Amino acid sequence: MVTAIKKGNLHVVRLVVNGEEHAALVKSNTTLLDLLREEFDYTGTKKGCELGDCGACTVLMDGKTVNSCLVLAVEANGHTVTTIEGLERNGELDRLQEEFINQAAVQCGYCSPGMILSAKALLVRNPHPSEREVREAIGGNLCRCTGYVRIVKAILAAAEANS
Numbered sequence: 001m002v003t004a005i006k007k008g009n010l011h012v013v014r015l016v017v018n019g020e021e022h023a024a025l026v027k028s029n030t031t032l033l034d035l036l037r038e039e040f041d042y043t044g045t046k047k048g049c050e051l052g053d054c055g056a057c058t059v060l061m062d063g064k065t066v067n068s069c070l071v072l073a074v075e076a077n078g079h080t081v082t083t084i085e086g087l088e089r090n091g092e093l094d095r096l097q098e099e100f101i102n103q104a105a106v107q108c109g110y111c112s113p114g115m116i117l118s119a120k121a122l123l124v125r126n127p128h129p130s131e132r133e134v135r136e137a138i139g140g141n142l143c144r145c146t147g148y149v150r151i152v153k154a155i156l157a158a159a160e161a162n163s
């Protein structure tokens with residue numbers, strides 16, 4: 001683990017976000033969510049409840065899902081973070097993003113980035129999940145619009161397409 005360098009009441013934090021190296025001076029209480037949105041302009045990561053309950057701020061840190069509202073920026077120092085912006089490659093959406101569109105799994109879209117990243121982490125560790133496994137993987141992501149049926153269909157369709 002790389003220790004953040006402290007300068008007065010600020011810390012120098014270095015991390016890789018979506019394949020690009022970043023550094024910033026942050027206060028001790030700055031969250032990863034605020035660092036991503038306000039300093040690095042990755043606004044796809046949504047600010048929801050700020051209590052870790054809704055999943056809107058979900059990102060991948062070293063390939064594992066985290067609620068970025070609960071992770072301090074200094075804790076992310078030396079780590080690799082993937083946001084929703086990091087799934088697109090060379091102008092092409094990730095298959096999971098495409099299936100969210102194809103299956104009409106996006107309504108207001110506020111939960112979609114966190115939902116997709118939770119699903120991405122699942123598909124990396126289990127390329128052929130059951131419906132139950134999909135529902136468990138997205139259990140920490142709340143959606144007030146869709147009722148989850150189309151979201152689950154989109155994740156299963158992405159898994160099928162990647163077979």
